[in-house]
Amino acid sequence: MKKAATIRDVAAHAGVSVSVVSRVLNGTGPVAPVKRAQVLDAIEELAYRPRAAARELSQGRSETIGLLLADLTNPFFARLADRVVAEARSRDLQILLMTTQEDPHLEGQALDTLLDRSVGGMIGTPTGHNTARWEKLAALDIPVVFVDRAVRELDSVDVVSIENVDSAAAATRHLLERGHTRIGIVSGPLDTTTGVERVQGYEQALREHGVERDDRLVRPAPFRGDRGAEVVAQMLALDDPPTGLVVANTAQVRVVLRMLAQARIAIPDDLSLVVFDDNPWTELIRPPLTAVRQPIDMLALHSVELVHARMRQKLPPAPRRVRVAAEFVERSSTARI
Structure with missing residues (x-):
């Protein structure tokens, strides 16, 4: 050897x-x-191996984990960052936080910077691009854990996420059981695993109830910007508009709510609404929103545990897929047809 x-x-x-x-x-x-x-x-x-170097040089100093998240203006990622830092601190680990702003170019620069800083491990929410740079980390024996999303081409990387298919199916099923058959969904981009899987869950629930998918009601939107408002407005302008809506793109929830208020769409009288994710304000507005509550504490816990175990070589090489169940919280934003 x-x-x-x-x-x-x-x-x-x-x-x-x-x-x-x-x-x-x-x-x-x-x-x-x-x-x-x-x-x-x-x-x-x-x-x-930089992580071996860290042990060799630091003699007991805390190891550093790079945390590369998509967009800290999104409350989901802001809360995830807070919980990852807390979990890392409890294990005497340091966090070096960077953000990509959903930009593959910025993601590439950030990965190069984290590589230069010789982090001992990485937790990241990938844009779906820069596959070669992520592979370079693995080639240098730097453990990587993807959280919330994954990169399809990198099936050797550990992944921690919610049960996206089940969660979207539960949200759609909730509307179907209340008599809605015209149900729209605003997903994330379909080149991301969260976007694809949540649409799959939506379709699964429609099939269970014998409802045919209408492509006009399946509308992906970027994670940044106001595109969510535009696609919902287009759906509502149809001759047979949706009576129910699942906003499965967490970054677009506020944008969609603002547009519905400006258009004087009454919730749930005109439109029943289910959203991802459950923020503190979702139960304070009127009506309180029915939501898929993502278990951010568990996502952070499993991500830090996985990368730390990899850094200490405590796990077999086979990749881990940790999927955490989300909680469906029924409030007053949905009603029977």
Whole structure:
């Protein structure tokens, strides 16, 4: 078996001192750009494991986990970040937080930055792009856990998410059982796993009740911007508009509610409404909103536990898929036809 590279091997290969390698790995001092590049190239060529370096250099200092989330203006991700930090702190781990703003270019830059900082592990909500960069982390033996979403091409990565199919099916079924057959859904983009799986759950519930899917009522929307309002307005302008609506895109809930209020659409008299996710304000507005409550505490707990166990090499190599059940909370925003 080939002997694992050491920090001294990296220094020799890069033509620098061990202290320079240490500064690059830990970000503890200035390093000339040329030397930094030489060190990073040597790390990659020798398949040197940065997390092993952290143990070698820190001698008991807290390890660092990179946390790369999609959009902190989305309350779901803001609360997830808070809970991940709390779970990490309880294990004497540090968190280096970055955001992609749902932009693949920014995601690529952030991944490069986190790689330069030599994080011991990664928790991320991927945009669905930058597959090669995520693979590079794995090639350097840096554990990665995807939370909320996954990348289909990276089936070797651990994933923690809610039961998206079941949750969307429950939301749709709730409306069907109240006599609604014209039900719209606003999903996330269909190049994301959450977008695809929630539409699958919606379709599953329709099939169970013998209702044919109408493509005009299945409308994906980006996670940023106001597109959710536009697609709901288009659905309501149909000759046979929906009487029920599932907003399965958490980032678009407020946008849709604002549009419905401006259009004087009475909930639930004109339109029954179910939303993902359950924010503190969803039960304070009138009427209180029926919601799929995502178990953010459990998502954070499992994500940190998984990446920490991987960092300590406590798990077999086979990828883990952790799916946490969401809670359906019935309030007053839905009514019988």
